[in-house]
Each structure stands twice: as C-alpha cells, then as structure tokens.
Amino acid sequence: MSVDFVIPYYGDPEYLFATIDSVRAQHRQDWRLTIVDDGYPGNRAFEYIQTLGDDRIRYQRNDERLGPNGNTYKASQLAEREFVCMMGADDLLEPDYLDVVLERLEADPQAIMVQPGVRLMDSDGNLLPSAGLGDKVKHAISSSARKAGRISGEAAVKGLLAGNWLYTPSLTYRQSALSKIPYRPDIDACHDLAFVVDMLMDGGTLLVDPREVFRYRRHQASDSSQRAKDxxxxxxxxxxxxxxxxxxxxxxxxxxxxxxxxxxxxxxxxxxxxxxxxxxxxxxxxxxxxxxxxxxx
Structure with missing residues (x-):
C-alpha cells in the first residue's frame, strides 16, 4: 500500500525540517511527500529539501497566499496514492506510524480514515507530562469512540459536532474518500473538522487506534490560537x-x-x-x- 504525505506549510522552517525528517524515518518507505508552501517568507524550506536529494519529496509554492483552509484543500487535491496523511508542518511521526495506520486500514475495507493515538509536545518538542484542560475534555468526550474502536453515520457526525475530539493532523485517509469533499470557504478555524464531517456524511467508518504513534505540537503561536484571541x-x-x-x-x-x-x-x-x-x-x-x-x- 502506498501513501501520500501532503503538508500545507506556513511557519517556522525548523519545525518543518523536523517533520520531514520524521517522515523519512518511517519503517515503511513506500511513500511520497509533497510540501505546499503558502508563501512563507524566504526560501529555507526549498533549500533544505534540495540538500536531501530525495526524489520522493516534492515542493511547490503558491503564487498568492491561500490561508489555512485554502492551502489544506489544495494539498488534499494533490494526493494521488491510495492513502493520504495531511499532517501539520510542526508535528512529528513515530517511526512505526505507517505500520499502525496501514495495518488498520488494510484490515477494514469500510474504513475511510484512522485516528491513531497521539502524544502531546510543547513548542520546544518536549513531551508534555499531562494534558491541558482542552485535551482532557477531548479525552473525556472521545471515550465511547475509543472504546468502540470505530464510529460511522449520524452518531459519528453528531459526536464530532458536539465536541471535536480528533487530532486531525494525525489522521490517515483513503484518497478515494478525501478527493470527493467540497471546498468550503471562510472557515479557516475549523476546516479540519469540516473535512472529516463531509467524509463521514458521504459514508464510511472512522477507526480509532490507541497506539501512540503521532506527536502533536501544542503551542500558543498556532494560527488557531491567534484566531481564538481575536x-x-x-x-x-x-x-x-x-x-x-x-x-x-x-x-x-x-x-x-x-x-x-x-x-x-x-x-x-x-x-x-x-x-x-x-x-x-x-x-x-x-x-x-x-x-x-x-x-x-
């Protein structure tokens, strides 16, 4: 099974370099990585990719800034392989990430996406010993889904709209489901939730796996944090x-x-x-x- 990693990028290039390195460190090497640069100042991302000499990594830069929602949607449409992960440009994969998510998707043909276990880290990459209030709420409202291991239909959509407990950058999708979602403008703050809801409305199952193979960066400089403040x-x-x-x-x-x-x-x-x-x-x-x-x- 082949995988497209697509990363909508705008931010600290040092974070992106670490993200790329974590993709290259996967046990399973049948992947392609596409970086979609939304016009971040400078050329450090492109220059770093050039030094790697890895023809599995593609880079493109938008002529004008699309914003988080527009750039994520563009990235989703560039995916061509059977499975797709749209991780954040500041998150990290454990080396067995692909082992876990592909195992689950291969075993369940009705599944269109899988949420693996996630560990939280701070802006410096240090693992957080305990979750903040928001993450504790996510853990509480996701308990039934985690226990069942799979959700679908109206019940799944209702639960996510009541409280979005997913860490969407950690998800891997079937490209056949992802490619059919519509573009919804002017929703930068919740475009990730909209992606998942649209796919569930179109049919299929969301799998939940407890194995912690993804590191999600929690920091105050994120776009969503700034949008909440204003x-x-x-x-x-x-x-x-x-x-x-x-x-x-x-x-x-x-x-x-x-x-x-x-x-x-x-x-x-x-x-x-x-x-x-x-x-x-x-x-x-x-x-x-x-x-x-x-x-x-």
Missing part, C-alpha cells in the same frame, strides 16, 4: 455550524443538526476566554467573548 475563530465556527446544520436537516440527521446548532464546546471555549480577559481587566474583550459564548455567534 474572536475570528468563533465567527468562522458559527458560520460553519449554521451551514452544516441546514445540510444535516436536509438529509434527516436532526440529532446531528441540533448538535451543530448548539456547538457547545466552541461556546464554552469562548466563555473561558471571556473569564480570562475579565480577570486581566480587559472588559471590552471579555464582553465580546461572552456575547459569542451566549449567542453562539
């Missing part, structure tokens, strides 16, 4: 949840639609930020975040 994240999430709720009602998935209407974890996140800004004396920002939490938009 409120753009919640505007984009509200826009997406309203859109997907209408689509779900159209197919009779009313329970999943209600979960989208409520989008409880998104609103709780806004409320936590409101409390934090209130404690810092930033009353204007606190009021804005509280409004997003209470109104859901």
């Amino acid at each position: 409120g753009k994240r919640f505007d984009e999430e509200a826009r997406y949840y309203a859109l997907i709720a209408d689509e779900l009602r159209g197919r009779g998935w009313n329970g999943a639609a209600r979960a989208a209407d409520l989008h409880l974890t998104s609103r709780l996140h806004a409320l936590m930020l409101a409390v934090g800004r209130l404690g810092a004396g930033d009353f204007a920002h606190a009021g804005t975040m509280a409004g997003k939490a209470l109104r859901g938009k």
